[in-house]
Amino acid sequence: MIITVAGEQKNVKDELSISELIEQEHVETPEYVTVSVNEEFLDRDQFETTKLKEGDVVEFLYFMGGGAQKSEITGGKKDGILE
Amino acid sequence: MKVLLKREDYEKILNHAVSELPNEACGLIAGTEEERKGGTVRKVEKVYLLTNADHSNEHFALDPKEQLAAVKDMRTLRLKPLGNWHSHPESPSRSSDEDIRLAFDKNASYLILSLMERDRPVLRSFHVEDGVSAEEELEIVE
Numbered sequence: 001m002i003i004t005v006a007g008e009q010k011n012v013k014d015e016l017s018i019s020e021l022i023e024q025e026h027v028e029t030p031e032y033v034t035v036s037v038n039e040e041f042l043d044r045d046q047f048e049t050t051k052l053k054e055g056d057v058v059e060f061l062y063f064m065g066g067g068a069q070k071s072e073i074t075g076g077k078k079d080g081i082l083e
Numbered sequence: 084m085k086v087l088l089k090r091e092d093y094e095k096i097l098n099h100a101v102s103e104l105p106n107e108a109c110g111l112i113a114g115t116e117e118e119r120k121g122g123t124v125r126k127v128e129k130v131y132l133l134t135n136a137d138h139s140n141e142h143f144a145l146d147p148k149e150q151l152a153a154v155k156d157m158r159t160l161r162l163k164p165l166g167n168w169h170s171h172p173e174s175p176s177r178s179s180d181e182d183i184r185l186a187f188d189k190n191a192s193y194l195i196l197s198l199m200e201r202d203r204p205v206l207r208s209f210h211v212e213d214g215v216s217a218e219e220e221l222e223i224v225e
Contacts, residue, residue: 065144066182
């Protein structure tokens with residue numbers, strides 16, 4: 001069957017699960033990947049049970065986050081350097 | 084690696100970050116990349132101002148729905164995802180341990196805007212790989 005993954009059409013086996021697709025696509029650090037199917041975001045525990053259908057549109061999004069930490073905000077020292 | 088950012092885009096980031104104070108602000112950058120004699124040059128063609136889903140002054144996470152919309156827009160505009168940006172409202176423009184821990188894409192440029200001194204904002208770009216953050220050259224162009 002044909003599905004679209006990250007904007008590209010792919011020919012995959014019927015009823016492929018999200019977990020199988022992640023493996024097939026060699027997705028790096030999958031534990032930090034969010035998956036949407038037809039614009040619906042899936043919970044991680046749905047990766048095994050969700051079976052893809054013909055025409056599905058799948059997106060992998062890497063979690064992007066970070067930020068200053070308390071130690072930085074309070075003027076903490078890091079790597080021996082204070083700015 | 085050299086990153087070129089248009090002044091208007093820099094101001095867009097700055098204005099958004101100031102408007103989100105006291106919380107951190109965040110977003111994505113997209114554009115083109117080319118190999119030149121002196122190395123790789125990344126030209127930012129579009130900045131995306133996204134919601135900080137954490138609504139925190141010490142942490143940020145991109146809103147996944149907005150992130151998805153931005154990625155689709157990049158695809159439509161044939162722009163390459165170049166990385167992300169976020170602000171540090173009360174700390175310097177450098178990668179924190181948390182920034183490094185959560186930098187999963189070694190191909191990305193991570194821009195950090197410090198608003199620690201409100202009248203002297205500092206924007207820097209970093210490359211993070213194998214737990215090490217290194218500053219990249221960043222030029223604001225007219």
